[in-house]
Amino acid sequence: MNDSSPGEGHVRVVGTAHVSADSVREVEETVKAEQPDVVAVELDEGRYRQLKGGSPDDIEASDLLRGNTVFQFIAYWMLSYVQAQMGEKFDVKPGADMLAAVETAESEGLDVALVDRNIQTTIQRFWRRMGIVEKMRMAGELLFGFADARGVGAVFGIAVGVFLGPLVGLYGDAVGITDLILTRTATAAVVGGAASYMLYTIASFYLDGDDALLAGLGGGTAIGIILSFGLGIGTGLATAVLKDLGIAIVGSLVIGIVAGVAVGVVAGVVLNAIGLFAPAEGVEDYEEYDMADLTDGDVVSAMMEEFRRFSPGGAEALIDERDAFIAHKLVALRQSGHDVVAVVGAGHKAGIESYLERPETLPPMESLVGVSEKKGFPWGKLIGFGVTAVFIGFFVLLAMAGISNERLLTIFGAWFLINGIFAGTLAKLAGARWSGALVGGLVAWMTSINPLLAPGWFTGYVELRHTPVNVGDIGKLNELLSDEETPIPELVGQMFDVPLFKLIMVVAMTNIGSIIASFLFVTYVIPVIASDLGGASGVANLMFEGARNSADLIWRTLT
Structure with missing residues (x-):
């Protein structure tokens, strides 16, 4: 397209299928024929470096403590795996279109502009924008094949x-x-x-x-x-x-x-x-498309609409926001007087061209970057604070019922030990270092009373201090998963050799250990410790008595 004012440059958007050999040829021919000032590609710095054979950025240990990092990488892994499977089906390396654009520009002596948003930001916003039902649908597809x-x-x-x-x-x-x-x-x-x-x-x-x-x-x-x-x-x-x-x-x-x-x-x-x-009517599985269909914009748009139906919030972060981000970059290049050939995925072409025609409709750039706020009522925080309040209230009410400090310390000690033993043991079984398993075990009692925290984050923090993990590990995992001949036990062992998978398993198993310990504590440990108090029902009666005593104390204080 060429919508520009006098004195400005112009932008031509080339929509490609990221795993299509035909798209590779179209990109090469278009760049050579147009000879633009700049070839803009749908890449960020990290993916560009990885595509050129360099090392992607490592995960920062401190990022893990901010929460959801592992889940975001699982989401990225899922998206990457789908694209890798498509690339294997059509015998084209995913990203070959972008690599062709970069290499053709370099051979022709043209400038290259990286115009996509940082992948870490996109995946983070993608995960946070997905609702709980959408995440369940994704998990159902991965676990059972039902989306x-x-x-x-x-x-x-x-x-x-x-x-x-x-x-x-x-x-x-x-x-x-x-x-x-x-x-x-x-x-x-x-x-x-x-x-x-x-x-x-x-x-x-x-x-x-x-x-x-x-x-x-x-x-x-x-x-x-x-x-x-x-x-x-x-x-x-x-x-x-x-x-x-x-x-x-x-x-x-x-x-x-x-x-x-x-x-x-x-x-x-x-x-x-x-x-x-x-499922959306008229949308087929990608395996039913032939090569000609795959490069057709209507089919790619249909696939995008199916994803939008599956996850409206995820589609907003993965598609709509990136359309606007890339359009911002292209408008800036055009206003600087550059003639640009922009190579983007076919699913982004219509949205980007719409913004190029009417740049005044672009959302502010600052709304497209940084941490995305979750929409709707913060149920997670409410539940997290509620669980913490219940745990604290448990000990307060028992104290108000006259239970001795020694008995309260015994109950708390049992809570501390059982959480630490289960969380630390399962972390070690998943391959954690002794230091990581120890840290996860020591904080498990505290994190288990607040769902907003997880002992696995702390175990993972220690692991990342010693073993680097980066996005490139996802490619290794995709290669392993594409091997249908390796026996599953051997395949699992090979996956544990990949640092990212090992990190995910260590974090998950630490958390699972703490969850099991919490249920075991409520179901079996309290009845044993409090057997002379009447077991679980006796403890419940004492809590009611503590509540009455607390109410009486408050009433006497106020009156």
Whole structure:
């Protein structure tokens, strides 16, 4: 296009498919024919350096403590993996169009301008703009292959099931879930897990990877259920050992999660049937497009609209804001009198050209950079402060009920130890250094009472002080995941050799350890410590008594 005032330069926007060989040829031919002053490319400094064979920026250790860094990299990994899969399908390296633009400009002696927003900013804003349902849909697609209501229901069911588990352990007797059922379920889970691994190992000699995995999981589940519930083998021993160790929480968590997922999936199927979360009509999976279709702007736009339907907030950060950011850069080049060929993804072309035609509609540049504020009511902060208030109130009410300081210190010490042991142990099992596991364990008691913090962030901080992690690791992970012949256990081992994956697992396992410890504490530890007080119900009665005493004290003080 060429919309400019007298004395200004002009901009021609070339829309490409990032994995299309035809786009590479179009870019090379256009740059050579136009001979502009500047070739502008949809790259930031980090991606440009990586595309040219340099090293991308490392993750700063301090950034991890600001929260959501790992989740943002998972989102970036997902987007990168989809593009890598498309590039493999069409036998073109992702980003080849941008590299062609840069190399052609350099060979012709033309200037190159990097006009895209920093990828870290984009992913951060992408993650924060996504709503909770959108994140659940993404998780459902990654875990179950469902990006509709079934996926949302399954992920929501897991979350509900994790919280439902301790309630099953505490009050299961009221609905017929006895200790025997809990220990049998725990036995089935342990035996089934071991059997699944052995069956998978055997099946991998005769079946392909996915078939071997399904055979292992299906066979192991059946063996665990039959041996534990059908034949009752080992039930007596399991009941004695598991109950004494308090590991029946495994059974309560399994029951809670299975129930939650089942209800969530059924609800998802019903919602799908009435049309909620249904896929956009007329939008096909990219595998059904041939090369000619892929470079067609209408098809790329249709794919963008499907993503916008999937995640309106994410699309705003990933597409709309970048349209405006790139347009700002191009308008500045045009106003400086430069003739520009801008090479951008086809999905951005229409939005950028609209801004170039009417630059007065551009949003302020300062609104497109920096930390993006979440929209809507801050439920996360409210829940976080609420959990902290409940924890503090627990000790205050017990103190007001007359519980001795020694007993309160015993309860707090148990909370500190169980959180530290579980968080630190799981961090170490995930490959953390001893120093990282120790730090995660020491802060787990504090972070577990505030969902706005996570012990994994502190463990990850220590890990990053010793092991550099950068965006380039995502490419390594994509290469590993594209190998369909490597056995899964070997593949997992190779993924742990990639620093980014190891960091993600260390952070996740530290957090999971703290979560398990918190539920175990409420479900089993408090009843043991407070057995002479009447167990969990006795502690609850003492808290009510503490509340009454507090109210009386406040009333006497005021009157």
